[in-house]
Amino acid sequence: MxxxxxxxxxxxxxxxxxxxxxxxxxxxxxxxxxxxxxxxxxxxxxxxxxxxxxxxxxxxxxxxxxxxxxxxxxxxxxxxxxxxxxxxxxxxxxxxxxxxxxxxxxxxxxxxxxxxxxxxxxxxxxxxxxxxxxxxxxxxxxxxxxxxxxxxxxxxxxxxxxxxxxxxxxxxxxxxxxxxxxxxxxxxxxxxxxxxxxxxxxxxxxxxxxxxxxxxxxxxxxxxxxxxxxxxxxxxxxxxxxxxxxxxxxxxxxxxxxxxxxxPAEQLATLAQVSRIVSEVANLAPDDHAAFVGLSAFAHKGGLHVSAVQRNPITYEHLQPELVGNGRRIVISEQAGISNILAKAKSLGFNLDRQDPTCREILESLKHLEQDGYQFEAAEASFELLIRQALGERNAPFEVRGFQVHYDMMAEAAPTHSYCGRARSLATVKVAIAGKEILEAAEGNGPVSALDAALRKALITVYPEIETFYLTDYKVRILDGAAGTSAKTRVLVESSNGVQRWATVGVSGNILEASYQAVVESLEYGLLLQQRAQSPLPSRLLA
Structure with a gap:
């Protein structure tokens, strides 16, 4: 009919x-x-x-x-x-x-x-x-x-x-x-x-x-x-x-x-993309949990779910996500099992064996980090770096030997207020690249901005592609509000090179330290993407 x-x-x-x-x-x-x-x-x-x-x-x-x-x-x-x-x-x-x-x-x-x-x-x-x-x-x-x-x-x-x-x-x-x-x-x-x-x-x-x-x-x-x-x-x-x-x-x-x-079916398959474009033009964050088109609409977190979906997707999916232009995602969290680790690693290009002790090491490391406040559901770049670390394939392109951030608040006269503040931040970083130390300083409108600028300034002479990297989002979450100003902070940084987007995470009782972790991993992962585009996959990656 x-x-x-x-x-x-x-x-x-x-x-x-x-x-x-x-x-x-x-x-x-x-x-x-x-x-x-x-x-x-x-x-x-x-x-x-x-x-x-x-x-x-x-x-x-x-x-x-x-x-x-x-x-x-x-x-x-x-x-x-x-x-x-x-x-x-x-x-x-x-x-x-x-x-x-x-x-x-x-x-x-x-x-x-x-x-x-x-x-x-x-x-x-x-x-x-x-x-x-x-x-x-x-x-x-x-x-x-x-x-x-x-x-x-x-x-x-x-x-x-x-x-x-x-x-x-x-x-x-x-x-x-x-x-x-x-x-x-x-x-x-x-x-x-x-x-x-x-x-x-x-x-x-x-x-x-x-x-x-x-x-x-x-x-x-x-x-x-x-x-x-x-x-x-x-x-x-x-x-x-x-x-x-x-x-x-x-x-x-x-x-x-x-x-x-x-x-038409082929146009329906662009629905998720249109949803995201409209939210972007409207300057509203897309609803990750929206039915059909949300980033989490076909995301699987529980180990039992992941194991079943890997065998037969209809066990936990009401339709094929590709029909509406979406895709299946395996979410990594403290609820993860080995099935999650294997599935997520495969989606990132790693071909791991269930019997490999590295899988158990990654799982235990993940649960320990999430107990400390890390969250990798929205920070897949940090999770990939975690896998590479466990496999001995994380060859960091640079090492930060130390940084300092100076924050100066200066008073200014204002016509309607007795005091108004004008803040200036100055960051100094020492970075080692191939055994050579580079010391740079930069200003920013805030301490994180200054730190990011100083890091880029130190790295860009050796890695000019960093000039194409830019921040698309910066989120701060207080994890234990009852601790007041001593509360632990989680920072999520989203970055782009104009073609791809990636997210990294940092956690610390010091917001600058948490931001530093996320920003450094963001730059490292961006350089990894550049390297991946230019060189063959390592032996433990999928061909």
Whole structure:
């Protein structure tokens, strides 16, 4: 039987941008739109032309350089009360955007009509019909978003249905039912969508759920089961308050679990990558524990789990991670067993034997270090160096013989404060490379910054590739807060050379010492990657 096709409608660029903390530039919106286009999303809502200059520029750009397959959609409300659509200036920028498709949102809840719009119920029906009729007369295809539909239906079913019938009579192609407050439960969604289908006849129905009860994905699936054929949502579930339906979960659930046709399989396999790109553009940390696309979605930590997954992945995986562009990860921690060590070592390129005593040594070393506060789950580079140390294959390219950091706080006069501080840090390091000692000093805006700069300055004359290394993240975690300022600190440093990323960890009662450990291992591992790219693998590595 041919799978039922569903239309996925992405509103990351409008509804998603309403999330607190997100502010997309025009360039950001263009980049996301092109990523969604490559993903195969059929409808991409670009924003409200005329509401702000940024959205106007966005639509102008895509008129000049169109997307390859997606329909870009302009968004607007119905005309204002007491006007006509033809004379309402709000609608002119919508037509000027030049999109084939326009989404018009109108009121479904009588409370919003009388209290929000402060107009009559009949005028609201006229606003819906007049706006859609006007846009259809300009050869536009219209998606009608019924705002607060489910609340309106519960309070006044007959009037809510009348708003839909006005939109249908005016020529709307789709009727989208919006759970704007996000308070409707899945069984209610399914029941109401079925009732709408029976009441309005043969018309295409969409669903636009919000996540205020953490049910947006479930509500989208419930609506599709009841006959909806369009799902509106956002990448990573971004949106106002608690967000919108997360398309990164909606799409694989509908396609891989329920058999609906949403995206071509080869494009679905880029979903995890698109999720990460959008989070990067939004300047938000990706959710490592997100279903399907998160870094930990197919990570295995318990020894029993790892052993079973190595034999047959379906023992602890509900689908193949590659179907959504993700991958299996073996996590190393104090809960690890020999199976974890072997699997993780293999993923890093080491071919170890279960009977090799080195495996037990690595495991015991790991558990001892994690008892001290180390954590290797997010610091795989440090774990690889630990393996190399145990195998006698850690040939450090340099040795730090010592360092000092001087921190100076100078007072400055300020117009509104009696004192303000201007800090300056100076670090001095002594490094040995091939028996030759190098002494260097550097300043930074903090002690860790100064230490990092001094190390680089000492090493760069011998290892010029270090110039391409840069810090992407620096995290500090206090491990035993009850110890006050004497607490042990864990520092995680993430670095990149522009192509690869790696993370290292350091632990100490002194934050500078912990930072030093992580920074030094980061530089060492970056040089190891460079060496690996230029030379053959050692004998105990996989060919």
């Amino acid at each position: 041919t799978p039922i096709s569903l239309s996925i409608y992405d509103t990351t660029l409008r509804d998603g941008a309403q999330r607190e903390g997100i502010s997309f530039s025009v360039e950001d919106k263009i980049r996301i739109a092109r990523e969604l286009d490559r993903l195969g999303i059929p409808f991409i809502e670009g924003g409200w032309p005329g509401a702000n200059p940024k959205d106007v520029q966005f639509f102008w750009h895509l008129k000049e350089q169109p997307l390859s397959q997606a329909e870009i959609v302009a968004f607007c409300f119905t005309r204002r009360p007491g006007k006509t659509a033809a004379t309402d200036p709000m609608l002119q920028p919508i037509l000027a955007a030049g999109t084939k498709w326009i989404t018009i949102v109108g009121k479904s809840w009588d409370l919003h009509v009388t209290e929000g719009l402060q107009t009559t119920l009949d005028e609201n029906l006229a606003m819906i019909q007049d706006t859609i009729t006007y846009l259809r007369s300009h050869d536009r295809q219209v998606i009608y978003d019924a705002e607060h539909w489910f609340d309106g239906y519960k309070h006044n079913r007959e009037y809510a249905l009348a708003t839909l019938k006005s939109a249908i009579a005016a020529g709307a192609e789709w009727i989208t039912l919006c759970d704007t407050n996000g308070g409707t439960l899945p069984h209610e969604i399914e029941q109401i969508v079925r009732d709408v289908r029976n009441a309005v006849g043969d018309v295409k129905i969409g669903i636009h759920p919000h996540n205020d009860c953490d049910l947006a994905v479930a509500n989208a699936i419930a609506a599709v089961n009841a006959g909806a054929t369009m799902v509106q949502g956002t990448i990573n579930g971004y949106g106002e308050r608690c967000g919108n339906a997360n398309l990164c979960s909606v799409i694989p659930n509908l396609q891989l679990k329920l058999g609906y046709d949403c995206l």
